[in-house]
Amino acid sequence: MPKTAVQTANAPAAVAAYSQAIIANGFVYVAGQVPLVPETKTLIEGDISVQTRRVLDNIAAILDAAGSSIANVVKTTVFLTDISDFAAMNVVYASYFTETPPARSTIQVAGLPLVGARIEIEVVALA
16 A cells, blocks of 8 residues: 655654655544744744644644645544643634544643643544
């Protein structure tokens, strides 16, 4: 089964050995995104709401480059460094997934690869 890597300058470039996304078997698998500003590759400043919005905007850009969209997301995994951020994250998250929200898992983690990042989200979408 062939797979195709997705790359866009409208989202942060991969900072290690991974692709922004892979298209395979009718799905787009988007790598976990942290709240980096694509142009500067620096962490966006702000609270969990600001960070969540940046992550979802990055994901939307990657999905667009893959020929898909947020509306086609079927599964998300949200990683939070503090589960008490869940309610504020969920308000922003819900504004992106207004019709038929995807299945979701939310997990508190001890840390994320980028110091200061409070959230990471990975998604699977229809291609």
